[in-house]
Amino acid sequence: MPELYRRIAIVGVLLALYVAGGAYSALLVDGPDKVALFWPAAGVALAGVLRYGLKIAWFVPAGTLLVHFFFDPVPTAFLPWSASANLFGVLAGAALLRRLHAEDMLTVRFGLAALGGAVLMSVVSAAVGTAGMLHSGMIGLEALPTAGARWLLGDLLGATSIAPALMLLLPGRTGRRWRPPAEDYAPESEQLMWNVALMASYLLMAWGGSLGGNYAMGLVALPLGVMVWSAVRFPPLQTAVASALTMLLVAGLAGFGTAGYPEASAPLDGIYLLVFLIEVAALPLMLAFAMHQQRVSAGVLKLRANVDPLTGLHNRNAFEEKVRPEIAGGSVLPMALAYIDLDHLKLINDTASHAAGDELIRGVAGVIEAHRHPEDLLARTGGDEFALLLRNCTPMVAEDRVRALLRAIEGYRCGWDGQMLGTTASAGLVTFLPGQADYAQLLSQADAACFTAKEQGGNRVCLASLDGGELLDRTSAMRWVVRIREALEQQAMELYCQSIVPLRPGMDQGRHFEVLLRLRDPRTGERLQPAQFMPAAERFRLATRIDREVITRTLGWLESHPDAAATVDTCCINLSGEAVIDEGFIGFLSERLRRSHFPASKLCFELTETSAVRDLARAQRFINQLRDLGCRFALDDFGTGFCSFSYLRSLDVDYFKIDGSFVRDMHDSPMAEAVVRSINEIAHVLDKRSIAEHTETEADRRALIALGVDYAQGFAIDRPQPMDLYFYPDGSAAG
Template sequence: MLRLLWLSMLYLLGAWFAGVLILAPDEVTLFWPASGVAYAAVLRYGPRWSLFVVIPILVNHALFAPVPLPFLPYSVGSNIVAALAGYLVSHAVSGNPTRLSVRSGFGLTCGAVAMSGTSGLIGSLGLLATGMTEASDFGHAFARWTMGDLLGIICVAPTMLYLTHTGPSETAPRLDGQDARREKALWLACAIASAGIFYIAGTYSGLYSLGLVSLPLALLLWSAVRFEVLWTLVGTGIAVLVITSITALGIGAFRSPQDPFDVALLLAFMCLFANVPLMLAASIAEQRAATRRALLRAVTDSATGLPNRSAFEEALQRLAARSGIEAGLLYLDLDHLSLINDTVGSAAGDALIQGAGSLLRATVDRNDEVFRIGGDEFALLLRGSHAHVLGSAERVLGAIEDYRVGWQGQALNATASIGLVTFVGGHGDHTHLLSQADTACFTAKELGGNRICIANQEPGELQERTAAMRWAVRIREALDRGLFELDCQSIQPLDGDDGQGRHFELLLRMRDPVTGQRLAPGDFIPAAERFQLGVQLDRHVIELALGWLEARPAAAAEVHLCAINLTAASMVDEGFQRYVVDRVQRSSVPARNLCFEITETSAVRDLARAQALITQLRALGCAFALDDFGTGFCSFNYLRTLDVDYFKIDGSFVRNLQDSPLSTAVVRSITDIAHVLRKKTIAEQVEDQDTIVMLRALGVDMAQGYGLHRPEPLEQYFARDYVTRAR
């Protein structure tokens, strides 16, 4: 009802204004803006809305423009039938003429021509049939009626369609801020000045004023290029209204045209005057819309529909720069998503990620932002105090834990590790905040996941948390630049047999890319394992060792046992297993001279895969040693499963051998069990001769430590003869 009321009022207002421009009772108005109202109504709301014109037409003829009663059906019919004709033609040409584009503008124009032509024909026939015009004036009436409708449609319909659009904004200002306001103020000043010049010149000669029409046209083209579409639509309507009114009313030197050709020429010019800026504005708006869509695709994650990492970094930078605003950054990583991908399939993992994205968006406040920044990683920017942000983080953590995704009869779920940092805008760098949140998230994941870790703003703690990350960068650089080196430490028999050849363990050293210092494994191996670089290091060590021995057959012939350490990640990496088996098979170094050392904790992590690797390499002739043996609570339970050749007794027992009866009992027990299983034992961290004597008395087979031999570079180790018998 409300829509019918305001449409009727607009139509009636347009009809009244058109009547004002009629100077004689037998004239047809030069400008019929009511046709634009009817055209916009049927395009926006559907063909049935063409009927709303009945009441305002009857009211108009009753109050403002009296006509003979027989003419009323022609007047009503011309508007209704014409509106339907315009609707059908516009949709046939462009499909959806209400969209802001060049194609829809062309469809809108074709429909306007069809509507005005239909209205002009029916209306002119009505004038002729009711005796309101002579047959000789039929062409004049038709031209004036048709062009007046067309001009009214072009000036009014686009603006109405734009203002009644209820979806997302189809365009945006080309300018923003203080500069936009200044330029628009300048435009308005120029528009007022041009109107004044147009009027003053018109008082002297219509020819001069007609030439000055280029001034408002230039202003409208300026608006189409620089301002939002609505600015151009309104400006065009006002300009046409003013020029048409001055012409129709004969103000100044202007005279209302009487000849049909003059009428047609004037109205055609005015239609062109109105249409050019609108088509230019539509073209520019369409290009801008295409650019925005391309930009949106560039900053949107296709899987979840959330903004991606590029959008996140820009948003974080803007928020961190806003002085005084309290906010928080959540760095969220889904826990153990790889298990779902491995067991159910990557499609299930993708479904869980998509669901998690939607869940996060629904969980946080409307003003908060959610981004997908990686495979299973999300970032959230939350507004509010520390307490508010922490409460939101706890709510997000609980929502993720409770969330379930149905997949092929299964209920998939995941937990999350969240790193949280709160900040006040204008007091920190966005890259620093991101580093803190990332580090806190990594810490939460290392602590078992399904928890929130709050980043501490203190530089000392941040440095401690990011130290491992810096080590990872240094390790990658050392791998790329070939800065890893091998040392050897002798493993000496305690049974007096010195004729077997060299027994030694390879120890990895890293040449620091910055200082050039040689670093021990304890400095970088923890970081390598933490950041999944263990497999790369193990491959590199094997290549270095085998490559060096293959290039020196004489040195390789002296080797009886070369021990190479493997990290925990390599034990369960199928790619590494294939690599090491292939590399040993291709090597000229006999497999029987190679021994791979694995720790007890890494072996029991995945007993099946560890035993598979051991079985494959033992089939080639390689030996295995169980390193740090005795530190686990259930070490003996795994001895039957892990088919190793050597037990390396952990140094914590060996160092205390002389002072601790418990250490003595542990070493004796390990040695006895090893001999029962036909294995050999190696004591680590042997520091003095007294310990060697005790180890020999306990039956330990071999010893290794600074008391026997300090590690030295590979080439230096093979450059000298070594006595392999412990004293």
């Protein structure tokens, strides 16, 4: 019933407006055989039918009959023609506009389509109406063209001036597109000035007309200028209303011949006037639609730049823009910044699809949005990462609130293709007072704390502090990652070589050496040792990339120096533990060796004992795959994980490299000497060879010879040198 009452009320309003428009037009008609100069009811009819559909179009003939009955008497024979003319006209115009699919009325496209519909409506209405006037004897055949033109233009003026304002004022759907916020338009002070200017233009137009003159109608340019101002600076509704009021006023002045304006009684005068007024009504409206469309486009672009399309939350840039001023100061209330990262989302992407992962992210975003406090600011900052600014929040309260968020995320389930998907999240939290730290530092600390929470198993909150040592170490490691990436991109990795020499005569005749890596810092020029940057590289999964770079650079150098490569017996290259689990590493190495003329049998890859024993089965498969390529293998830092030698039968390696800590201490520690002796003896039992690292002195060398160790490496032999100098001490390397 409420909907029925609403519809009845709407039809009643439209009918009243239609009759009022018809009554106004009747006042401008100078006789029963004359056509109205201006038919505002046409605009009411077109707006109502477009707004609420063809089913309410019956108010048009009903309103027409009421106008003729009360305000504009006509011959009885003309009544059905008049009602039909207005009905068929509006139906034709509305049908054309719907066929053009111009749905958003605040666009130039809609304005042009509406103008086309108004023209068709006016043509149909004029054709039927003037035929009725001729049939009922109201006009003769000689007056038919003039009557038709005036009818057409009068309807068209009513449609162009009245319909836009009514369509925007009537309740209901106004279009699908995003609307600009109020701040995109002129302020209230300018609005007041505009109102004064519009009223002043009306008064000046009337006063100017009262002075007389043949061109008094040119003063219509005054309100036209004010309407152009409105089109540029205000919403389209304001321009539409101003256009309707202006046309009603101007048509009245001309129709009544008041304020000194001559009455448009001559046929051509009325036609010229109508064409002029149609242009005055249409041009500001088209400009208003164009300006609105421009604002919409700019707003949509801004929205896309600031809003995450998947979740509808702020993106990283918008979050930073809003948070930075608050963090810098302006408040004394405590705050907290939380960095939330979903756990193991890659498993869902790999098993259920990325679309399922996106759906889960969207659902989790909704969970966080529903559980956050209204004053908090939430954003999606990355693939599965969120940032949350908690205002007016002490450390204890902040931690409790973030824990509650993580519990809500853990309890959320997302249905996908018959499965129920869920996840957990880790969060890093840093509390602060405004002005205590900048945004970059706070975000870095929260991110570091989140990483720590993940390392501790996930689904937990780690609370950071601005001076937390462990988290500062994490931040420092992240800075190392930046430096490593820059070094890789700028080819700042440098290769050094150190000899591995036999301790007994009659062994290998060619060069046996290890390739060592140094990093030249692109910013400072400082030469960095692996111990300074490899822990960070391994922590952030850059180690395999470094492995590939070293292999590529080493093979490239040897290939470009065939005379030096011919002297090589064994070239040892270190591999990280990450290479063992990298599924693509063997493929990379196989492809690189296939393109190289340097024999794979001269390559010996070194893997640390701790990396190998972590997963013996995987390590053995890795070693076997390298052997299938023709390469040899060494177990590096041997003895550091030494609790049992039983696993050695599972690892088919060529060399055991005795860890340098035992070599250095064997003069002062009987236990260290025993370890060196034991490793060497076990190597020989297994038909392997032993290499003693960190042979620093001649005394170390003699002791190793006495123990029967096969090879030595260290400062007692030589120091690491750049590869060019290692092979060409005289600096004669050309390539």
